[in-house]
Amino acid sequence: MSGSAVRTVALTKKYGGVPAVDDLTIEVPPGEVFGFLGPNGAGKSTTIRVLLGLAAPTSGRAEIFGIAAQDVAQAHTKLAYVPADVALWPRLTGRETLHLLASIGPGTDVAYRDELIERFDLDVTKRADTYSTGNRQKIALVAAFATRAPLLVLDEPTSGLDPLMEREFRRAVAEARERGQTIFLSSHLLAEVEAVCDRVGILRAGRLVETATVAGLRRLHRSEVTVAYTGAAPELAAVPGVDGVEPLGDGRLRFGLTGAPGPVLQQLARFDVTALNVREPSLEEIFLDYYGEPVRYDCGG
Numbered sequence: 001m002s003g004s005a006v007r008t009v010a011l012t013k014k015y016g017g018v019p020a021v022d023d024l025t026i027e028v029p030p031g032e033v034f035g036f037l038g039p040n041g042a043g044k045s046t047t048i049r050v051l052l053g054l055a056a057p058t059s060g061r062a063e064i065f066g067i068a069a070q071d072v073a074q075a076h077t078k079l080a081y082v083p084a085d086v087a088l089w090p091r092l093t094g095r096e097t098l099h100l101l102a103s104i105g106p107g108t109d110v111a112y113r114d115e116l117i118e119r120f121d122l123d124v125t126k127r128a129d130t131y132s133t134g135n136r137q138k139i140a141l142v143a144a145f146a147t148r149a150p151l152l153v154l155d156e157p158t159s160g161l162d163p164l165m166e167r168e169f170r171r172a173v174a175e176a177r178e179r180g181q182t183i184f185l186s187s188h189l190l191a192e193v194e195a196v197c198d199r200v201g202i203l204r205a206g207r208l209v210e211t212a213t214v215a216g217l218r219r220l221h222r223s224e225v226t227v228a229y230t231g232a233a234p235e236l237a238a239v240p241g242v243d244g245v246e247p248l249g250d251g252r253l254r255f256g257l258t259g260a261p262g263p264v265l266q267q268l269a270r271f272d273v274t275a276l277n278v279r280e281p282s283l284e285e286i287f288l289d290y291y292g293e294p295v296r297y298d299c300g301g
């Protein structure tokens, strides 16, 4: 038995001989909010399809709390899922849909569900075929967050939500984490991932290029430092970790810093520095570092 909520080991999924997911090894411990990031076509949805047992691995393994993902009857007693495109039964009302989803899921906290209906501002008396994309998404989110499933798998769950609802989503994630639920969140929305995730896995062309905490990612990447000085300008070009030293005039200069700040602080101490400002990279800048090109947002991000 694995102690992980989600575990893939050397997972590969090929379509027509071409890998959509390539040798992917991920472990998400119980209770973690794990962000799964990558541009279009990186393999996020394919990974989720394998985790849900909707696609079989070409090679390697995928497990939910130690249960093979292919053992759908067992694995699905442990999880609730929100797909990127929520399809609902058109003739059922929102309330009937929530009752149905609760009856087939791993158990629902009905009082919390009713609270979420209010918070997500849902009119559950309407039929599903009158719902907008965002409202369908809200129904699926309310159904998932109200279950006591130990794992919530969310595939780009907020692409149709407005900022107020995005805030409710973040609250609901925090409450799920407090209850000890694990969340596997695939997203394009870097601000969302930055706000709610403990750890992030970055996928490129089916391969995992990095797994780290958001703070850990920042430490690995380039910060922008501005110093103000009087007297001689600090000589920084040869200091390890420093690049792109740029005089700004009026006794200030700017440079990039990657890695530990010790060497540059020692060097700055030799000069008369009057102010120091360090701007850490955003997750978006880190993402660009990995991809070397602007990120494509396809869902209103």
Ligand SMILES: Nc1ncnc2c1ncn2[C@@H]1O[C@H](COP(=O)(O)OP(=O)(O)OP(=O)(O)O)[C@@H](O)[C@H]1O
Pocket (backbone or CB within 6 Å): 015, 016, 019, 020, 021, 038, 039, 040, 041, 042, 043, 044, 045, 046, 047
């Ligand atoms: N059923 C399929 N048949 C053939 N190729 C597929 C199939 N599903 C996915 N692919 C291919 O696998 C790759 C990964 O796709 P996937 O949908 O997993 O990416 P993604 O990261 O979820 O992207 P997006 O954010 O656009 O949903 C893509 O090149 C895609 O064209």
